[in-house]
Amino acid sequence: ALATAPILLDAYQLQIEQSIMPDVLFEALIVTAIAALLWRPRLTTPAIITAGLALGACATARQVGEIFILPTLLYLLITLPRWRQLLRGTAIACAAFALPILVVSYRDYAVIHRFGLAPYASGSIYGRVAAAADCPALKIPAYERALCPTVRQQLNGPDWLDHHFGSPIKYFQAPPGMSTGAVVSDFSHQVILQQPAGVLTAVGKDALKLFAVHRVTAPGDTPISRWQFQPVYPQYPPYMTIAGGQVMFHSFTPTGAVRWVWSAEGFGGGSPRVVRPLASFLHTYQLDGGYTPGPLLAFAVLAGLAGTLSLLRRHATPAGRDAARACLLTFTAATSVLLMSDAFEFTWRYQLPALITLPPTAALALTALLTHRHQTTTHHPSTTPTATAPAATTPAAGAAAT
Numbered sequence: 284a285l286a287t288a289p290i291l292l293d294a295y296q297l298q299i300e301q302s303i304m305p306d307v308l309f310e311a312l313i314v315t316a317i318a319a320l321l322w323r324p325r326l327t328t329p330a331i332i333t334a335g336l337a338l339g340a341c342a343t344a345r346q347v348g349e350i351f352i353l354p355t356l357l358y359l360l361i362t363l364p365r366w367r368q369l370l371r372g373t374a375i376a377c378a379a380f381a382l383p384i385l386v387v388s389y390r391d392y393a394v395i396h397r398f399g400l401a402p403y404a405s406g407s408i409y410g411r412v413a414a415a416a417d418c419p420a421l422k423i424p425a426y427e428r429a430l431c432p433t434v435r436q437q438l439n440g441p442d443w444l445d446h447h448f449g450s451p452i453k454y455f456q457a458p459p460g461m462s463t464g465a466v467v468s469d470f471s472h473q474v475i476l477q478q479p480a481g482v483l484t485a486v487g488k489d490a491l492k493l494f495a496v497h498r499v500t501a502p503g504d505t506p507i508s509r510w511q512f513q514p515v516y517p518q519y520p521p522y523m524t525i526a527g528g529q530v531m532f533h534s535f536t537p538t539g540a541v542r543w544v545w546s547a548e549g550f551g552g553g554s555p556r557v558v559r560p561l562a563s564f565l566h567t568y569q570l571d572g573g574y575t576p577g578p579l580l581a582f583a584v585l586a587g588l589a590g591t592l593s594l595l596r597r598h599a600t601p602a603g604r605d606a607a608r609a610c611l612l613t614f615t616a617a618t619s620v621l622l623m624s625d626a627f628e629f630t631w632r633y634q635l636p637a638l639i640t641l642p643p644t645a646a647l648a649l650t651a652l653l654t655h656r657h658q659t660t661t662h663h664p665s666t667t668p669t670a671t672a673p674a675a676t677t678p679a680a681g682a683a684a685t
Contacts, residue, residue, distance in 0.1 A: 286642040293638055294565055294573035295498075295510055295631060305344040306632065310639050312341035316351070317616065317643075321609050326362055331372050335379025342380075343387045346400045347633075350623045352380050354615035361594065362608055409452050409467055410441030411627055412474035414503065415485040423473050426458050430470045440503025441628035448521065448541075489629035490622060493637060494581040498574055505630040512565040516555045528554035580637055583645035587614035590648025599651075606651035613644040 290296055299306045316337040319330045338355060342348035355376055363369040384400060392398040401407065409430070418431035430451050432444060444450045457463040475482055492501065500507045509517070518524050521541045524531050530547040547555075565573075590610035593599065599607065617640035624633035 286646040289575040289579075289638045289642050292573070293575050294512070294569040296635055296638055297565065298510055298512055298569070299632060299635060301512075304632075306635060309341055309344040309348065310636060312337045312344065312348075313351070313616065313620075313636065314639055316341070316355070317613060317640075320355070320358060320612060324605055326359070326372065328372075328375060331359070331375050332379045335376045336383060339380040339383035343383055343400060347620060347623050347627070349384070349400075350619045351616060352377070354612060354619055355380070357615055358608065358612040361611065407445065408471045408627060410443070410445035410450075411485065412471045412482055413437070413444045413451075414441045415478070415481045416474045417478055417481060421473060421477060423470060426461075427466060427470045427473075429455055430467065438503060440505075442505040442630065443503075445628065446522075486622070486625050489625045492629060493621065493634050494577040494584075496577055498577075498631060501629075505628070505632075507631050510631050511569050512562045514557065514559050514563055514566065516557050525555060530555055575638060575642075580641050583641035584614075584618075586648040586652075587617070587641065587644035590614070590644070590651045593648075593651045600654060603651050603654035606647050606654060610644055610647035610651055613640050613647060617641050617644055 316334040319333040319337065320326070322330060334355060338348065338351040341351060356373060359369060359372045359376060363372050388398050388400055391400075413430065413432050414437050416431065416437075418428075421431070432451055436444065436450065439447070444452065447453070452467060455463060455467070457466045492504075498507060509519075516525065521533050524533070532544045532546070533541050534544050587610060590607055591614050594604070594607045594611060596603075617637060620636050620640070621634065624636075
């Protein structure tokens with residue numbers, strides 16, 4: 284029950300539930316998949332299919348969900364006892380996982396003639412690598428140099444470099460006969476290939492922010508205020524503004540001009556408004572500790588690591604081994620999605636899956652560890668001298684004695 288407290292009491296979770304974002308669906312599908320795999324001590328085919336479909340659908344909500352196939356296959360590897368069962372379970376899981384992804388990708392192909400979950404996301408990793416790049420040391424084609432940000436632009440961080448209209452990627456023009464997406468992808472690939480230490484260091488520093496005592500906006504991060512309740516209806520110009528009492532959405536043309544996309548008028552509901560007393564209370568709650576403390580999440584990670592390693596014990600009880608396997612599933616799911624998100628950029632929104640994975644991980648780890656400890660402390664080796672085996676009385680033994 285204590286493991287549910289973070290998801291119930293965290294005000295940042297409540298804020299994202301009030302936003303028009305895919306995160307709540309993303310989290311619900313993660314919980315569905317984990318519950319399906321852990322519902323019974325013995326894995327069944329329906330459970331594997333359910334988990335695969337849920338995680339595949341999870342990837343359509345947020346593409347980073349594609350990483351969940353790895354902890355799923357690892358869990359099958361340590362749970363299914365025979366190779367034939369393992370191969371069959373792996374094939375079923377992969378097929379179920381791929382189905383929602385293929386359906387959504389085909390829909391995009393039918394509508395916009397591009398096959399993929401995020402057909403316009405070629406620059407999604409650009410912000411991360413551009414912020415970490417040492418451009419003077421890069422060996423890249425001359426036409427890719429235009430994608431190199433200035434030192435001042437790098438200080439704005441990955442989110443700014445990905446989305447702000449002042450970023451080099453927004454006004455970059457590929458050479459004739461080449462696509463912008465292909466050039467941006469090659470630039471990102473070259474930075475990762477030539478300067479992996481810089482990129483990994485940046486990702487590692489961002490990953491550690493989850494464990495901070497206080498939630499603040501570090502230089503270059505997406506402002507944390509974006510995920511806090513506000514006394515006025517938030518606007519994010521030029522992408523989202525309010526005009527004439529309606530929410531208006533815009534994007535950019537290839538030349539950098541602002542282009543109107545659509546308004547929320549057709550959805551009804553009247554003008555956007557804020558319930559100020561409630562919003563002010565929740566805003567104060569967020570600022571005054573209404574979130575899961577970073578050190579508690581750090582403890583959950585360490586406990587999860589210990590619980591996962593307890594699988595290596597030779598004399599674990601069946602209950603302890605089941606808890607350790609479940610701990611491995613939630614622990615690897617948590618670390619996979621959090622690290623993969625940080626690989627693109629750090630934002631407190633992308634840390635929310637920790638609330639549904641790390642507390643259960645800690646609970647399962649403690650169960651596995653304490654179950655083993657209880658068994659070892661209650662089981663004492665016998666102190667009674669071992670009885671001496673009686674002398675052999677077979678004819679052969681009697682003959683040998685004589």
